[in-house]
Amino acid sequence: MRLHSFKPALLLAGTLICSSSVFAANMAFSGELIEPACSLDKDTIPVNMGMTYTQYLYKYQRTVGTPFELLLKSCDLTHTNKVKITFDGVRNANLPTFLIVNGSTVRGVAIGLETPSGQALTLGSSENYALLAGNNVLKLNAYLQGEPNALLNQTIRPGSFTSTATFTLEYF
Template sequence: MKVKTMPGRLTLAALALVIGASGVSDAADNNVYLHGALVAEPCVIPPGDEEIALDFGTIIDKYLYQNTRTLSQPFAIHLEECDLSIGKTVKVKFTGTENVALPGLLAIDAASEATGIAVGLETGEGQALPLNQNSGSYVLQDGNTILTMKAYVQGEPQAIAQQRIGRGVFSAVATFNLEYE
């Protein structure tokens, strides 16, 4: 028997069929366990803001050899309809593949032409946001809250020392998770 989970109301309809049919057949007792959690989130991400694209433009390799990293580029996570009775703070965690040579920084995708670089993340104030770790707490505002972050490109130490940063187009993907308190 295949059990397919479907979103929203369809999940409830499928569950009702499974339970209703269980008394008719000779199925073993208690062989399907379903779990879930219904929660209230203090804020919502507005439609269209679920994905954030950041273009670093053209980066000159000589700049990385001299400075090890680029200047930071700002981006923001927009939160709307924040209800402070449900939560007053939020922590952000960016998850993704970590660069081996630069722990805490995001590895570029394997299909990228460029090599010897990684993407770093930081708060709006310039404090490092290591990949796969929660940030400090941000205070939510009643209504709308904007979480300002920054990203930068950094050369790997060995690639800089040997002047072997590979030129070309690159991309990297991280997922952000919000933890409300």
């Protein structure tokens, strides 16, 4: 008999332990969709890096920067006055902050990006720039860098090359 009186008590205890409360609430979302502060002058920006002798790279490790510009047109500063630029692309395995070069024979080099003052732009990292109303010209450089082992062993292989970088503009 004692066993029978224990079952209802156990059932009641289980019901109390498993009881739960349900609450509901609403979430309200709001925001504003705006146009970008500036427009780009071109979708593709060609950078002709010219010809470089392998001996030059063995002596100096890198080329002098080749200037290029990003033209941001018709900047409207109503909602923002700064832009964050992030460059990215396929990275060189031996120089992971540099772009890989594509070519049938070329080996041992990579492409780096920098400001005109020589500050390196790391792929995947951002640089902030202040904007002015109207047109803004962002001046940058690209350069060819020898890979450390290729420089040490003098195994840079010449040839034609290409590379592609992408960049994103984030206004804030």
